[in-house]
Every structure is written in structure tokens, then in C-alpha cells.
Amino acid sequence: MKDVQNEKDERNIAIDKVGVRGIRYPITVLDRMDKEQHTIADINMYVDLPHHFRGTHMSRFIEILNEHRKNIHIDRLAAILKQMRETFDAGSAHIEMKFPYFISKPAPVSKAEGMMDYECTFEAVSGKDGDDAILGIKVPVMTLCPCSKEISREGAHNQRGMVSLQIRYSQMVWIEELIDIVEACASSPIYSLLKRPDEKHVTEHSYANPKFVEDVVREVAVAMNAHPKITWYRVEAENFESIHNHNAYAALEKKKG
Amino acid sequence: MKDVQNEKDERNIAIDKVGVRGIRYPITVLDRMDKEQHTIADINMYVDLPHHFRGTHMSRFIEILNEHRKNIHIDRLAAILKQMRETFDAGSAHIEMKFPYFISKPAPVSKAEGMMDYECTFEAVSGKDGDDAILGIKVPVMTLCPCSKEISREGAHNQRGMVSLQIRYSQMVWIEELIDIVEACASSPIYSLLKRPDEKHVTEHSYANPKFVEDVVREVAVAMNAHPKITWYRVEAENFESIHNHNAYAALEKKKG
């Protein structure tokens, strides 16, 4: 059969990224408590395409993924990227993964355990100028409005918020550690299971710790600045305001050193 | 050209609904303040298909929609359904529309105006056994937890919630009236624009009116039971809990009389 993809292309235009998107795949990730956990990822894989080739053999991305089946640890992504570059004879290879990560978390007073899920992302690139990797987590938190507390006789509006943190790092950092850092920067962590003494605690603790989205991103920034393994970060906080139908938002990004 | 759709079908299976989904279309709806407003709908249109025909001429749905272009009022849907039944020689015709509806709403103290959007749905059927229509609205509200308030020394967790109300009616009911009813059943309405005196008011008002999702659906039910124009309703309340990463939910449905 004729190989249309291998035809010579005369348009003289190189393509930055060619590949497959939206592949759902079961993966295994390292877990600080249980050594590993099974989860499910949405995966995108790309390579660059030199100007002289017409197309890419998309099935090869799936073949590479299948070879590593049942063994897709984040610490093997470098091997997958290397294989992508070799298979496609490519200058650069990209892989992006998004997956839920589960942690059993004790309630603050009763210590009753509940399962929390955190959306994680991992984006890795291997190119001519070296490799790069960004780890991301989304941590749902509780925020209580300092202004509402200050101006009101009683109570204060509060809400679920989402803090998104992305990092580059010089040494491996546990997802669990990042979650702990982010949760400490909000008015309160949130939980899956809260008995009444826990609910009392969370209510009073958040009331004692009012935070704007601006406060949340600044406190995460202070922690990231102090963290020896983190070389770059981007933090965003978004409040699903209980008093509005739109969200409050703050973001900042910093390359350290 | 051969008309494949008109071929005789031997499988002897009638189809309940055949048609088109996901049509985005600019429409005009009646508005209590300004007489009419421009909005954009997602539209689905179906007819039934007798067992002896193989297929439907899908383009005719679009032609019917186009004929009514710039004039798609909810009170003209009966005419559209009639035309659908005639064009397709169908026993029943269905139309479903979802659209945002905007209301300029004053803040509770400053009276500063802000635009609120409410997702509305309209589902209408014309069939052999008569016609039917269901109007739906989604009203975002603030709910403050009665348990959290009761057990805590200070403060109470609160959050954005969404109340979904669907009604059948004997006489036309304004969307604005339904929104007012629903908002009065929550701990507080929510607003687009709140200055500080407004934020103080909303905070204190919601603290004085704690409501579970169970309370919200019951109070909407009491109002629906008392409303002379409403013959059936379904109400759901969902809280995007500020202390959890999952939602609290309550629902009930009633045919009156």
C-alpha cells in the first residue's frame, strides 16, 4: 500500500505538534501511603513534524502507549518520550496526562477517614534543547471572605474554591505534600466525611482564618519561594462565590533563582 | 435522485423520536420589563417515525426553524410543532430549547443594578393525545447550613446552590415571577453587583435564614402548591458544599389536583 504520510511536502512548513488527543487510559501512579494507586488518565501525545514530510503515522502513538501498558508511572515518562522521539525521528516529543488522584484523609476531630480526589496533570517535553516537566494539582478548598466578616454583625460568606498549582522542580515532590501546602493557605481544607464535631471545627476554623483569593495565592507563593526543590511555579485561586453567580480569581507565576 | 429515506422498512419497528440535536440559534423571548430580549438557544427537534418508513428528511427541521427565524417566541412554539407534524406527517412532534435569560436586578441596599443570567428550558410536545409543555428555570442561590450555625460558636458554612424548577401551568407564568419565588426560599438571593452595604446585608440576611436543601425544596413546594396557575412541578436543590468536594441534593415532584 502507498504510504501517503511519507509523501514529500512542498509547502515548506514545519509543524510544532502533531499527534493524538483525548485517549483515556488506565494508569498506575506512585502513592506515598500505598506505594501505588490505579487511576485513569486522559492522555495527549505529540511530536514535531519536519517541513518535508506530509503526515504522521498516528497509530504509532497508541502502540507506544500499549507497550508501556500496566506500567505507566510518571517516572517512566522520560522513557516514553525517548521512544516517541526515536519512533517518529522527531526533534521534540510531548506527553500530557490528566488524572484523578485519591487520598484517604482523616476528619479534623473524629479522625474518620474519607476519600478525597484531586485532579492532577503532568506535562513533559523532550526536545533538542533538553527536557522539561510540569506537575499540576487542583486542590478544592474553603475560603471565607475577610471583608464580609469585618463588615457584618454575624457570619461571613464562604464558599468552595479551587486552587490550581503547577510546579517545575529539581527533585521529586510528593503530590500529598503539595496538597498539604495548598490546604494550609486557605480558610480551611475540605473533607469527604465530616461528623458533627468535625463540622463545628471546620466552621469555626474557617471563621477564624478569613482569606481573599489574593491571600491564598500569596501564601502559596510564600511557601513555594521557601521550598528548596521547586524552581518555578504558577498558582491560581478561583472562588465559586456564594453571593455571586461569577467567580473571584487571582493568579501569579514565578521563576525562582 | 433516489429517495433512500422514503424506502419501505421491513423491520416493523416504529421510532419514538427522530430528529436533530444541538442546533444553536438566536431567538427572541418575551421579557416582563423590556417586552422582548435577544438570546441564544440550544435547540432539539424530533418527530416520531412510523414503522414503514426507513428515514426522516432531517433538513426539513432546519427549514422549519429558518421560516420562523427572528421570530421564535415561546408563544409561537405551538405553530412550529403543528408545522412539524404536517411536514413530516407525524403523530407527534417535540421541541426542546435551552437559553440564558437576563434580568437586571438591583442590589438589596444600594439598589445598584447588575445583570443576572438564568438558564431556562422549554420542552413542548404536540401529539395525538394532545399537547404538553414544561417550562424550566435554574436559579443560583445562597444557602447557609442550619446545622453548622447551630453547633458552631461563630459563623456557619454557606455556599452557592442551584435550584432547578420545572412547571406545567394552566396559564402563562413569567420567568421573573418564578425566580422571585425560588430566591425567597433560599438563605439569600445572589447578585451580580454588591457594594459593601449590600454585602453586609446579604451576609447578615443569610445568617438569619439558614436553610438545608431539604428546606429549600419544601418551601418551593409550598409556594407551588399555593400557586393557582401551576398544575405540576418538579423542584431540585443542589448545594456546592463549601466544606465538601461533593454536593448535597434534594428533589420532589408533584401533580396537583
Added chain:
Amino acid sequence: MKDVQNEKDERNIAIDKVGVRGIRYPITVLDRMDKEQHTIADINMYVDLPHHFRGTHMSRFIEILNEHRKNIHIDRLAAILKQMRETFDAGSAHIEMKFPYFISKPAPVSKAEGMMDYECTFEAVSGKDGDDAILGIKVPVMTLCPCSKEISREGAHNQRGMVSLQIRYSQMVWIEELIDIVEACASSPIYSLLKRPDEKHVTEHSYANPKFVEDVVREVAVAMNAHPKITWYRVEAENFESIHNHNAYAALEKKKG
């Protein structure tokens, strides 16, 4: 602490469903090939609430889920529902689960294996009038338009479509079997991994088997009517038309016997 939920309610309104929505949870499901597979579910749990109680203790849903942790098989849902009815002293209990289900599927010619994911749902109710359960699957397929093929000199438009099938059954039916049935009713199954001889096969096979959405739902209906274990079904087919920006749709529902 005062138990606000246990307060007497004077509004005299019973609630159909009260509970928790949007819980993400790792589960294990039975698998025809490998005995079991790990996946992740979105879970909703509800009970009814008699008119005389004000509220529900939502944390108990999570506790019940946690008790069955690492062991949430579909065949244990009856036990979970029973426990829900007892814990809440409820007349009815509902559980809804949505999860991706993975199958390794060989390509039609090369037999190269690729992972396919299918979205499954399971809704179970235990009530005073007995129990009920509905299993659902979404099967992506390829459909090729019979009209386009008939009227055109060459080629025919085709597209990805989604077939949704829900069943009630007298005896357990494998998800794998339902997928096989649905795929056989479309122009072609779709695959994760196709080498060039496979792509040739799929292209030619689909061209030889043109199907409208009307054909797809009718052929699934014929298979469901003939299946001895299935007592009720609902089938929908939706084509993401390659020539339009809206979708073609057909649906039918039948209670057998």
C-alpha cells in the same frame, strides 16, 4: 450538640430524594476477561425523607460507601441499598454510578490490541414496591450515510456516532456482550489502534454497510427483542454529522412481554 436534622418538620411535605451527588470514588467491577478491573466512578446516593423529619445526616452516605471501600462490585449494590434503607430508616434508596469500562480490543485484520473505554452507568433502587436496576452503556461507533452514498458518484459522508443503550434484565448480561451487539448494528465498530490494512478494512466495511441513526436504533431494537435476558430497553443513536454542526438523533424505548 443539638440535632437540627432530627427536628420535627411542620410543612407536611415528604421529599422524594435527599442525598449526595458527585462523589468520585475508586471502584472494582467484574470483567469477563480479567475477572475484575479497577475504575473510577461518579456516584450519587439518595433516600426518601418522610414529611415529619427536617433533614438527613448526609455524612452517613459517605460512611456507608467507605464501609464497602475496595469492594464496590455491582453485585453488592443490593447490600448497599439495604444498608441505606436501614441506616436512614427510609422507604426507598437510590444509587447511581457512572464509570469508564476498559476493554482490550483487537484490530479487525492485524489483530493488534488497543484499549477502548466505554462509559457505563448503573442505577439501582430499592423501595417498598420492590427493587429495580438499569444498566447503561455508551458505545461510540462509525456510521456512514445511506443517502449520501446513494446520491454521490464517489464516497459517502460518515462520522463518529454515539449509541446509548439502557437495559433492565432478568439475568446478568455482560457489558462486553452489549457492546458487541451495538457495534454490529452500526456501519463499523471503532478502534483504538488501526494499522493500514485495518484502516482499509474499516473504510471498506463501513462503505458496504451504510446506516442512518434510524437504522441503528432499529437494529439494536431487533437484537434486544430477541435477547431472552432483557426485559426492557431504551436505545438512542446520535451522529456527530461530518457535514453539519448539529447532530442527527433517533431514540426508542420498549418494555417487553
Added chain:
Amino acid sequence: MKDVQNEKDERNIAIDKVGVRGIRYPITVLDRMDKEQHTIADINMYVDLPHHFRGTHMSRFIEILNEHRKNIHIDRLAAILKQMRETFDAGSAHIEMKFPYFISKPAPVSKAEGMMDYECTFEAVSGKDGDDAILGIKVPVMTLCPCSKEISREGAHNQRGMVSLQIRYSQMVWIEELIDIVEACASSPIYSLLKRPDEKHVTEHSYANPKFVEDVVREVAVAMNAHPKITWYRVEAENFESIHNHNAYAALEKKKG
């Protein structure tokens, strides 16, 4: 009342973006045919926050939006950004809008008119180092696989694809012109309303013009390189493959001159 937002902040961390997200708002945009059209936007607005202030007065974003109500043309965004910088005494101001844009489009043979909707985005920044603006459109198209056509006896798989194009420009470019350019780079444009002679034309035209995602982005790149008003572009093509449950993707970006 105490102004908590105006408190001095000691953490010494400036914030890149603070503001509001997810505001739905009716807007008016210029239209080549009808002079203007009503549509509905999702709007985000941000400013930067110097390190010495604790918070932002979020309600002021809404007030600015309201002032320009019924008059939010893209060519007035510069005025809105200027007002944001002044109101917040900010170094930079950002506004992001996403809205559907409707065009009445004739079918290729019958010339029957149908409404097509295209998702557009507009991102504008005003900062110390000058202003910047990016216009984006998403154009759904039909793509037919060159490899499938080449290797198969008859037919070829084809599907709906989405081309995303973002541009910077030295002079205003009509959305309609960009859509025309993109549609000409695919196997065929797609339409809302196609009668049978039109469907025959689209089927045969696409069969005669097979295109990979790689071809689509390259042809858009050739057109963008030749366009005198465009100074930068980013183009992505994503195919919702009819033979797979994942998508094929290509992307490239170029700063001209």
C-alpha cells in the same frame, strides 16, 4: 465600614492577575452583513495588584461592565481597558470574551440559507509596555482522510473537525474573512442546511479534497503568511476521527516579520 481590601500587605508579593471570571453578559458585535448582531459573551476581567495592597474591590469590574452595557463593541474594548487601569490604578488590565457569532450561509448548490454559529474569542491587554489583542475563531469543518482514500477500494473515512485560529493583526480583519480562509483549507465547509443536491456536492467535493490535520494547518499557515494584515497566528486542527474514539491533532504558531 473598614476597608479590608485597602489594608497594607506585608508579604511583599505582587499579583499578576486579580479579577472576576465567568460573567455571562449580552453584547453587540459588528457584523459584515447586518452591521451588528446581538450575542452573549462569557467575560473575564483582571488587573494586576501591587504588592502593598491586600485586595481588589471586585464589584468595580461589574460597574465598569455595566457602564458600557448595550454597547460592548470589540472596538470599545480599548476604552474599557483604559477605564479598568484608571479605576484600579493598575499597571495592566486584561479582558477576555468568548461568544458565538452567527452567519447566514447559503448551501453550495441550492443556495438555501442556514444559520451557522462560530465560537469566537477576544483577549485584550493594556499594560505599561503597550497594548495587545488576540482574536480567535473556531471553525467546524469536514476532513476526509487521504490515507484511507488511497488504500481503500471505495470510500474514505471522514469526520467533523475543529480548526482553531488565533491572530494578531495590524488592521481589523472580519471574522467572516477568517472563516472563509479556514473553510477553504479543509476537505469541505460544513453547513446548517443541505438539500439532497447539496449533500451530493459536499460528499463529492470532500472526496476530491482529502486532507490530514497536517494539511489543514499547513494550508491555513500559507494563507496567514500571505495575509498583509496578520502579524502573528496560531492554528490548531483537531479531527473527531470517525474510526477512533480519540482525536487527531496538529498545531503551529508563527510570528511574522
